[in-house]
Amino acid sequence: MDSALLEYTGKTAAVIGGGVVGASWAALFAAHGLQVVISDPDPDIERKAMAMIAAAIPSLVALGHAPFDPAARIRFERDNGYAVADAFIVQECGPERPGFKQAVWELIEASAPADALLCSSSSGLPASLQQTEMHDQTRLIIAHPFNPVHLMPLVELVPSPTTDPAVIARAVAFYDALGKVTRVIRKEIPGFVANRLQAAIFRECVSLVRNGVVTVEELDDIVTTSVGVRWATAGPFLSLHLGGDAGGLPESVERLGPLVERLWASLGTPRLDEQTKALILLQADDSYGAWSIADLTATRDAKEVAVINALAEPLVPVVR
Amino acid sequence: MDSALLEYTGKTAAVIGGGVVGASWAALFAAHGLQVVISDPDPDIERKAMAMIAAAIPSLVALGHAPFDPAARIRFERDNGYAVADAFIVQECGPERPGFKQAVWELIEASAPADALLCSSSSGLPASLQQTEMHDQTRLIIAHPFNPVHLMPLVELVPSPTTDPAVIARAVAFYDALGKVTRVIRKEIPGFVANRLQAAIFRECVSLVRNGVVTVEELDDIVTTSVGVRWATAGPFLSLHLGGDAGGLPESVERLGPLVERLWASLGTPRLDEQTKALILLQADDSYGAWSIADLTATRDAKEVAVINALAEPLVPVVR
Numbered sequence: 001m002d003s004a005l006l007e008y009t010g011k012t013a014a015v016i017g018g019g020v021v022g023a024s025w026a027a028l029f030a031a032h033g034l035q036v037v038i039s040d041p042d043p044d045i046e047r048k049a050m051a052m053i054a055a056a057i058p059s060l061v062a063l064g065h066a067p068f069d070p071a072a073r074i075r076f077e078r079d080n081g082y083a084v085a086d087a088f089i090v091q092e093c094g095p096e097r098p099g100f101k102q103a104v105w106e107l108i109e110a111s112a113p114a115d116a117l118l119c120s121s122s123s124g125l126p127a128s129l130q131q132t133e134m135h136d137q138t139r140l141i142i143a144h145p146f147n148p149v150h151l152m153p154l155v156e157l158v159p160s161p162t163t164d165p166a167v168i169a170r171a172v173a174f175y176d177a178l179g180k181v182t183r184v185i186r187k188e189i190p191g192f193v194a195n196r197l198q199a200a201i202f203r204e205c206v207s208l209v210r211n212g213v214v215t216v217e218e219l220d221d222i223v224t225t226s227v228g229v230r231w232a233t234a235g236p237f238l239s240l241h242l243g244g245d246a247g248g249l250p251e252s253v254e255r256l257g258p259l260v261e262r263l264w265a266s267l268g269t270p271r272l273d274e275q276t277k278a279l280i281l282l283q284a285d286d287s288y289g290a291w292s293i294a295d296l297t298a299t300r301d302a303k304e305v306a307v308i309n310a311l312a313e314p315l316v317p318v319v320r
Numbered sequence: 321m322d323s324a325l326l327e328y329t330g331k332t333a334a335v336i337g338g339g340v341v342g343a344s345w346a347a348l349f350a351a352h353g354l355q356v357v358i359s360d361p362d363p364d365i366e367r368k369a370m371a372m373i374a375a376a377i378p379s380l381v382a383l384g385h386a387p388f389d390p391a392a393r394i395r396f397e398r399d400n401g402y403a404v405a406d407a408f409i410v411q412e413c414g415p416e417r418p419g420f421k422q423a424v425w426e427l428i429e430a431s432a433p434a435d436a437l438l439c440s441s442s443s444g445l446p447a448s449l450q451q452t453e454m455h456d457q458t459r460l461i462i463a464h465p466f467n468p469v470h471l472m473p474l475v476e477l478v479p480s481p482t483t484d485p486a487v488i489a490r491a492v493a494f495y496d497a498l499g500k501v502t503r504v505i506r507k508e509i510p511g512f513v514a515n516r517l518q519a520a521i522f523r524e525c526v527s528l529v530r531n532g533v534v535t536v537e538e539l540d541d542i543v544t545t546s547v548g549v550r551w552a553t554a555g556p557f558l559s560l561h562l563g564g565d566a567g568g569l570p571e572s573v574e575r576l577g578p579l580v581e582r583l584w585a586s587l588g589t590p591r592l593d594e595q596t597k598a599l600i601l602l603q604a605d606d607s608y609g610a611w612s613i614a615d616l617t618a619t620r621d622a623k624e625v626a627v628i629n630a631l632a633e634p635l636v637p638v639v640r
Contacts, residue, residue, distance in 0.1 A: 146545075187531070199584055200521050211507070220556065220557050222513050223555040226514045230466070232551070233620055235539060235548070238604075262510070263511045263515065272577045277573050284558075284569050288558060306631060307553060307631065
């Protein structure tokens with residue numbers, strides 16, 4: 001048990017929905033020594049979720065966690081109400097349908113301890129929409145992770161306008177204790193932040209492929225060898241600050257501002273129509289169709305662990 | 321001398337313009353054992369460029385290059401014509417003005433060996449625009465690097481419609497021998513590829529800050545802890561292929577397509593007006609104003625070296 005998590009000793013984290021996101025949260029919770037209960041209506045959920053959790057453990061160990069026996073820390077409970085009955089946190093990872101979210105939070109509110117932290121992993125449905133059937137509309141918060149959940153540092157915390165600031169503070173403390181990097185999004189907005197940034201870059205990716213400027217494979221290679229390395233180490237604003245001469249961001253904004261606005265005006269606005277989708281799928285198959293998704297995923301996870309570990313080590317500044 | 325560069329032994333690489341980009345190319349060329357001549361009208365160029373080159377050497381050594389004495393490999397020649405007289409490659413890094421580029425290529429064509437490789441580092445002016453005063457319009461190609469040039473793998477090669485395919489092939493071979501990752505862009509387009517992707521994400525970054533969804537610092541932190549790590553290891557298309565269930569890209573495109581199109585429709589279209597620039601600069605100063613650009617740059621470079629080295633090592637696939 002990590003010392004930062006000592007206050008949760010002996011308590012249970014309930015995961016509602018044992019798909020990719022739920023299983024990955026469960027693996028991370030268990031790696032931190034928590035007891036986990038997964039609730040999912042799929043009769044085959046135990047086999048499927050435990051396979052995903054077993055696959056996650058080597059990456060967690062590579063990140064510095066002690067190996068653990070998932071069966072000793074993770075159990076399954078089909079009934080949502082029973083699952084959350086003694087939970088100190090409920091991590092909801094169910095279907096992205098408003099009706100599901102509203103009904104499940106109504107049930108959870110009635111079944112979970114009054115002081116349980118209530119968090120939705122939703123990437124799209126804001127807390128204000130999910131909490132409509134709850135009596136207490138100060139308790140719910142979005143805790144949106146980034147796939148793979150057990151590896152990626154970011155958790156976007158998105159309160160509704162009525163979420164109690166104390167709930168936000170407790171959510172920050174909990175996910176920080178899990179080693180996550182939490183940032184509280186200041187307004188409810190579709191896609192929150194990270195997925196909006198992904199949508200923005202993906203639109204131009206689709207446009208460039210659609211227009212024959214690059215192929216899918218070339219586009220992916222360009223990203224991993226330039227902006228990917230850049231943004232793993234410094235965000236867009238800091239990168240611009242360091243991007244040119246000694247004048248930093250003020251000079252860059254003045255000098256590059258007109259160029260950037262011209263590029264903005266020239267960016268593509270493609271549709272994901274059938275022809276575009278067919279082109280992308282054909283080129284994607286050319287690029288990595290020869291490898292299984294499992295092998296590609298294992299390679300990606302190993303690279304992500306390598307990058308995360310490389311950036312976690314104390315970096316000796318370059319001597320100049 | 322790297323074996324891949326043996327054919328260039330004893331030959332000279334000419335760098336036109338000794339600013340940030342030119343000095344960084346010179347450092348990389350010299351690290352590979354090439355002789356380099358830098359041509360720049362600034363009377364103080366030798367002091368400035370050699371300071372930048374000296375600052376680049378520790379990063380180059382950290383990437384595996386042998387330490388070297390820059391004075392033994394790099395000289396300065398004010399006259400562009402003399403500088404290129406025995407060059408096997410001319411790497412132009414001058415001002416981004418059409419008139420400058422056109423005049424300098426007219427001079428270089430008249431002064432350089434007939435078989436010299438003629439490459440512009442321009443990030444914005446296509447070869448077809450730069451070559452208008454050249455007699456032979458088959459020789460010029462854009463070789464656009466990504467800052468910091470001596471660290472970042474990518475070189476975007478952008479031929480004009482009249483560039484000889486043999487020139488493209490020689491450029492690919494040369495930059496590949498330097499350890500760069502080359503991709504040939506299939507159409508001249510403003511900003512080529514990597515800078516268009518940066519513009520696309522930056523537009524949404526500015527919009528989110530302008531709308532008070534996040535601060536500059538929060539935005540930068542969200543990027544480095546999510547999409548940055550993702551895109552350092554897998555491009556946007558491969559990431560989508562591995563982003564969900566076992567169905568891969570075909571399933572993701574069908575399932576997420578409508579959501580992505582809705583997000584596209586909701587993306588911001590901000591202006592970089594005075595109020596927006598002032599807000600960004602104020603928040604940026606709050607974020608990293610306490611550190612010097614030199615220290616921030618050294619830290620960024622050290623992180624980039626760490627990421628590049630982490631991804632260069634043979635990655636043992638995660639055992640599943």
